Each structure stands twice: as C-alpha cells, then as structure tokens.
Amino acid sequence: MNNNVPGFLVNIFVTEEEAREVRRAMEENQQLMASLDAEIERAKAALKNLVNQRSEAQRLLESNTAPSDTEVRAIREIIRTKEQEMDRLETEVVRTRNNLDAMIERRAAIAEESGPSSGVLDEFDADIEGARSVLKGLLTEREQTHDALEAHRALLSPIRRIPPEVLGEIFIHCLARQSMEPFVQASGDQFPLLLTQISSNWRNVALATPALWTSLAINITTASCIPNLDLIKTWIARSGSCPLSFYIEETIQKDYYTEGIITSASILELYAPHYHRWRNIRLQYQDWRIATGFLHLPRDLPPQSLQSLHLARDFWHASEYDQLSLMLSAPHLRKCIWVSNTDIGTFQAPFPQLTTLFLERPVDVKDFMHILSEGAKLELTQFLVLDSDPSLASDSPLMIRHENLRALDLTADLFGPLFNQLELPCLTHISMTRFDMGAHWPHDEFMSLLLRSKCVLREITLNDIDISPNQMCVVIRHASHSLEKLSLNNNRRSRHVIANDEVLRLLTWTTPDAGSNVCPRLSMIKLWDCHSAFDGALADMIESRWKAREGGPPKLMSIAFLMLDARTYPNDLQRLEALNRKRLGISIVRRPE
Known part of the structure; x- marks a missing residue:
C-alpha cells in the first residue's frame, strides 16, 4: 500500500480508503487552483486589453487622426458601455429625485402634524441631506459620463477620415470666408495661424498648404513692425510658389526717423526675390521723403502675375519712375x-x-474723357474731375458710349459738361460728390444722361449735391423699379434740404396696390443731415418698409442710417428706436448743436 500523497506526508495510521479520499480532495483542489489561476490570467489579459483600449481612446481623443478599423470597433464598444451607464444613471437620478421629493413631502406633513420642534424631524433632515448628497454625486457622474460619451462619439466623426489634401482645401475656403479684407492679419486667433494650434495633424496640413500663406498685412511704425521680420520670412517661405498678396502700411514721418528702424524698404527687400509672384499689392506711405525700397526691385521685366495694384503716396521720386512704369x-x-x-x-x-x-x-475733363475712351473694359471707376473753364471740354468728343461701365464714383466741380458727353447703358451704381460748393446741380443734363443711357440704376449716392426735393422725386420715380440703395448726404453740414415731406411721402409704402408705390426693392437708405419734415414723417416711411405685413413691399428695408435733431424730431426718434429694438439695422446719430 502506498501511503504517500505527492507533496505531503500522510499519517501511517490513515486507512487506504481515507488516503484515497485525501488524494482525491487534493487533486480536486489542484484542479480548482489551476482553474483559478487560468481565470486570473484571463482577467489580467482582459484588464490589460481594457487599459490599452482606454489609452488608445485617450490618445485619439487628444488628436484629430482617424481611428483604424480595430480602434473603431473598440470605440463603439466603449460608446455602447457608456450608453448603458447613462441609462442606469438616468434611472438612478429619477429614482433618487422621487425619493427625495417623497421625503420632503413626508417631512412637511409630519411638521404640520407634530410641530416644527419634533425630534422626529431631525432624522428626516439627516435622511434628506443624505439623499441630496447622493443625487449630487449621481448628477456629477452623469455629466462626466455624458462628456466621455460625446467625446468618444466625436472620435467617429467623418472629419477625421478626410484626406489631408481635402482638409487643406477646406482650410483655404475657411480662410477666404473669414477674411473680409484681401490681406490676412498674422494673428494667433485668426486663420491661418489658428489652424496650427488645433492639433499636430491640422498643423501639419496647414503648414503643407502653401495657399494659406500667400497673403499678409504688414504695419510699420517708428516703434514696431507687425508682424516681425522673422515671421514675414517664414510666411513667404511657406507660400511655396503660389502668387503673393501683401499690404504694407508705413506710418513713419521723416522728422522722427532714426537709423536702424524697419521701413517698407526692408520689407520690399524680402519680397523682391519673389517679384514674379506678386499678384495683389497695396503700398501706403505716410511720408514721401522716406525711401520706398523700389530700387531693390528688378528693372528688366514687369511682375508677370500682378493683377491688382494700390499705391498711395503724395509724391514719387523720378528715380522710382522706371519701377512704377514696369508695375503699371x-x-x-x-x-x-x-x-x-x-x-x-x-x-x-x-x-x-x-x-x-x-x-x-x-x-480735367479732356483727360477724363480720354481715359474713358481708351479704357473700354473699365467696369468700376472713381474720378476727381476739376475744370475751371467749361469751354475746355468743347475739344472733347461729342459723345462717348461706354458699354461696360457699371459703377461711376465722380467728384467734380462742373457735372453738366460730363453728363452731356456720356452714354452709359450698363451703369448700375452712381455716386456724385460736389467739389465746388458754388456749382449748382445740372438736373436736366443728369436726367438726359439717364434717359439716353437707358441704364438700370440699383444704387444712387449724392454727397453735398444741391438737388431740390422736387428733382429728387423725379430721380426716385425714374429709378423706382430697380433702386435698392439710396444715400443722400450733407457731409459738409450745408444743411441743404433734399428729403422733405413730399419725398418722404413718396417713399412711404401706403397701399396694398404695389403699382401705386415706388422702389419695391429698396433695402438701404441713408439720410444724413438733409431732411426737413413734420415730426413722424420719417418714422412713417421707415416703418412702412421695416415691418412685414400683407400688402407691404416685397423686399423689406434692412439698413437705415439717419441723422436727426432730437429736439425737433422726438416722435421720429422714439419710434425709430423702438423699431430698431425689434429688428436691428437702424443707426441714428443725433445732430450736433
């Protein structure tokens, strides 16, 4: 008889049957231990896998990279678990709130029955406080779980799977939509620098997209250059071979100039090697005595990509004429x-x-006519035409018909000779400013121009024009069908009355019959120090076009700029401010004393 059990010393007085029982028990224990060890190993492996998944999910949460298929499956499992947890927490929150409400109601009933000093209330207060603490913990846990759930859902967002080249195109469109000006400010809270701060992936895509770095606005003062030279160099380097747009505004005066400060010449020296890539350039100088840096530019070829050139300087030196001629x-x-x-x-x-x-x-008039006759492709223009002797215009062609001109911004001392020699069938925007306050408005010549041209005016701006209210009514009726913007201004405080009761009544939408009203498309009006009418007429006109109603204008007015004397027009002022509170768009300036 073998009385030995492996690993143990068995008592020699144990019977064989008892020894078999011991050996069987030990074998079962060994199998149980082995099974437990296997379970522990499996639990460790599962825990390790969960930790890895959590770490991977956390890594993805902190980046903008797209998860792999394996990671997607793991994220969906986490989302499923979080959703279950949210359901459980929602149930617990509802149950705890109901219990808390019941306890509060029960306490109120007991307090009413036994009085507020009853010792029973102390137990209720303790239980209520405990329930509130539990509810607060549940609400915190629910908020944390909700945030984690939304964060993991965001990991499956389609934007993470967008290819880098497509993401770069999106960045370019975002930059174009953000920038109202054609030149980009180098600011950390704006595109494109903002894109480099979101994630490493977005930063890499932004830096690898040259079109994001083609535009830059640079401001130079005696004290600073913003952005600095190093950033300007980096900006140019990032632009690759794309066309360049830059705006240099230099506000340095010669009297305060000291050697060593950065000027526009320093900036142009950086851009000169890329002269062939210049597309949209704006250079604005305050003092013509400081060097521009044009001498750094090539003298053999013009910039082949240049499309837009804005130059503002009092005088140009003869030494710079060659470079100016090349750019032009x-x-x-x-x-x-x-x-x-x-x-x-x-x-x-x-x-x-x-x-x-x-x-x-x-x-002068002759040069103005010459430019219009040569510039057959001109669409948008702005001129200052001064000619003290009207007879000088007699040598000009009798009539110039310009087929493409859409917008004419004209400042002049004598409008009549200009109106008589033009025919502008495509004109839609006209702005006129009187330069000489002694020159009178040639109304007949202006109406002849409009009738002869058969143009469809959408915008009319008159600055310091002594047009009478009756004449203004004629212009409004003529352009009624197409007029969208009307701006009448006395910028020099001449207080000339253009909009009186008659003009305001004409513009007021009075009846459901659209045919009896004027300017159904009028969306913007500006009356700047040029109206005189009874108190309330202006508010009647604005209100008739401001509120949507049956029989009202098909296009509501959205913007109104007005200057009012608060003492003369208190009713207008009160009603217009009330309209603006309901729907913003009315700007009112009180006329200075």
Whole structure:
C-alpha cells in the first residue's frame, strides 16, 4: 500500500480508503487552483486589453487622426458601455429625485402634524441631506459620463477620415470666408495661424498648404513692425510658389526717423526675390521723403502675375519712375488705385486693359474723357474731375458710349459738361460728390444722361449735391423699379434740404396696390443731415418698409442710417428706436448743436 500523497506526508495510521479520499480532495483542489489561476490570467489579459483600449481612446481623443478599423470597433464598444451607464444613471437620478421629493413631502406633513420642534424631524433632515448628497454625486457622474460619451462619439466623426489634401482645401475656403479684407492679419486667433494650434495633424496640413500663406498685412511704425521680420520670412517661405498678396502700411514721418528702424524698404527687400509672384499689392506711405525700397526691385521685366495694384503716396521720386512704369505695364494688371499728387499720365498707364480704376488725383475733363475712351473694359471707376473753364471740354468728343461701365464714383466741380458727353447703358451704381460748393446741380443734363443711357440704376449716392426735393422725386420715380440703395448726404453740414415731406411721402409704402408705390426693392437708405419734415414723417416711411405685413413691399428695408435733431424730431426718434429694438439695422446719430 502506498501511503504517500505527492507533496505531503500522510499519517501511517490513515486507512487506504481515507488516503484515497485525501488524494482525491487534493487533486480536486489542484484542479480548482489551476482553474483559478487560468481565470486570473484571463482577467489580467482582459484588464490589460481594457487599459490599452482606454489609452488608445485617450490618445485619439487628444488628436484629430482617424481611428483604424480595430480602434473603431473598440470605440463603439466603449460608446455602447457608456450608453448603458447613462441609462442606469438616468434611472438612478429619477429614482433618487422621487425619493427625495417623497421625503420632503413626508417631512412637511409630519411638521404640520407634530410641530416644527419634533425630534422626529431631525432624522428626516439627516435622511434628506443624505439623499441630496447622493443625487449630487449621481448628477456629477452623469455629466462626466455624458462628456466621455460625446467625446468618444466625436472620435467617429467623418472629419477625421478626410484626406489631408481635402482638409487643406477646406482650410483655404475657411480662410477666404473669414477674411473680409484681401490681406490676412498674422494673428494667433485668426486663420491661418489658428489652424496650427488645433492639433499636430491640422498643423501639419496647414503648414503643407502653401495657399494659406500667400497673403499678409504688414504695419510699420517708428516703434514696431507687425508682424516681425522673422515671421514675414517664414510666411513667404511657406507660400511655396503660389502668387503673393501683401499690404504694407508705413506710418513713419521723416522728422522722427532714426537709423536702424524697419521701413517698407526692408520689407520690399524680402519680397523682391519673389517679384514674379506678386499678384495683389497695396503700398501706403505716410511720408514721401522716406525711401520706398523700389530700387531693390528688378528693372528688366514687369511682375508677370500682378493683377491688382494700390499705391498711395503724395509724391514719387523720378528715380522710382522706371519701377512704377514696369508695375503699371504688368500684362495681367486689371485693377489700379492711384492715390498721389504725381500724375499717373506721367507713365504709360494701361487704361485699355483695366477693369477697375480709382484716381484720387484731379484730372480735367479732356483727360477724363480720354481715359474713358481708351479704357473700354473699365467696369468700376472713381474720378476727381476739376475744370475751371467749361469751354475746355468743347475739344472733347461729342459723345462717348461706354458699354461696360457699371459703377461711376465722380467728384467734380462742373457735372453738366460730363453728363452731356456720356452714354452709359450698363451703369448700375452712381455716386456724385460736389467739389465746388458754388456749382449748382445740372438736373436736366443728369436726367438726359439717364434717359439716353437707358441704364438700370440699383444704387444712387449724392454727397453735398444741391438737388431740390422736387428733382429728387423725379430721380426716385425714374429709378423706382430697380433702386435698392439710396444715400443722400450733407457731409459738409450745408444743411441743404433734399428729403422733405413730399419725398418722404413718396417713399412711404401706403397701399396694398404695389403699382401705386415706388422702389419695391429698396433695402438701404441713408439720410444724413438733409431732411426737413413734420415730426413722424420719417418714422412713417421707415416703418412702412421695416415691418412685414400683407400688402407691404416685397423686399423689406434692412439698413437705415439717419441723422436727426432730437429736439425737433422726438416722435421720429422714439419710434425709430423702438423699431430698431425689434429688428436691428437702424443707426441714428443725433445732430450736433
């Protein structure tokens, strides 16, 4: 008989049957231990897998990369678990709230029966406080679970699976939509720098998208250059081979100039090697005595990509004429804004190829007509035409018919000779400013221009024009079908009355019959120090076009700029401010004393 049990010393007085029982018990224990060890190993493996999944999910939460298929399955499992947890917590919150409400009601009943000093209330107070603590913990846990659930759901967002090149295109469109100006400010809270702060993936995509770094606005003062030179260099480097747009505004005066400070010449020196990539350039100088940096530019070829050029400087030195001529002769130049006392006629200006031309330097009638006759492609223009001798216009062509001009912004001392020699069938926007306060408004000539041109006016702006209310009514009726914006301004505080009771009544939408009203498309009006009517007439007109109602104008007015004397028009002021509170868009300035 073998009395030995493996690993143990068995008493020799144990019977064989008892020994078999011991061995059987030990074998069962060994099997149980082995099973427990296996369960522990499986539990450890499952725990390790959960920890890995949690770490991977946390890594994904902190990035914008797309999860793999394996990670997607793990995330969906986490979401399922979190949703179950949310359901449990919602049930617990409802149950705990109901119990708390029941305890509060029971306490109130006992207090009513036995009085507020009853010792039984102490137990209720303790239980109520405990229930409130439990509810607070449940609400906190529910909020944390909800945040984790939404974060994991976001991991499956389609944006994480967008290819980098598509994401780059989205960035470009976002930049275009954000920037109202054509030049980008280098600010950390705006595109494109903002994109580099979201995640490493977005940063890599943004830095690898040259089109995001093609535009830059630079401001130079005696004390600073924003952005600094290093960032400007980095910006240019990131733009790759894309066309460049930049705006340099230099507000340095020669009297405060010291050697070593950064000027526009320093900036142009950085951009000069990329001269062939210039597309949209704006240079604005405060003092003509400080060097511009034009001498750093090439002298053999014009910038081949240049499309828009805005130059603002009092005077240009003769040494800079060669570079100016080259820029003005760029083959693709379409837009030119010239703000200078130097005559643009000094150079070979490319009038035939321009579509936009703004000249803030005076020209005479003959030059004005010459530019319009040469610039057959011009669509948007701004001119200052001064001619003290009207007879000088007699040598000009009798009539110029311009087929493409859509917008004319004209400041002049004598409008009549200009109106008599123009026919503008495509004109939709016209703005006129009287330069000489002694010159009177040539109403007949203006109406002849409109009738002859058969143009469809959408916007009319009159600045310091001494047009009478009766004449204004004629203009409004003529443009009634198409007029969308009307701006009448006395900017020089001449207090000339244009909008009186008659004009305001004409503009007031009075009857359901649309045919008896004028300007059904009027959406913006500006009356600036130019109206005189009974108190309430202006509010009647604005209100008739401000509120949607049956039989009202098909297009509601959305913007109104008004200058009022608060003492003369208290009723107008009160009613207009009430309209603005209901729907914003009415700006009122009280006339100064």
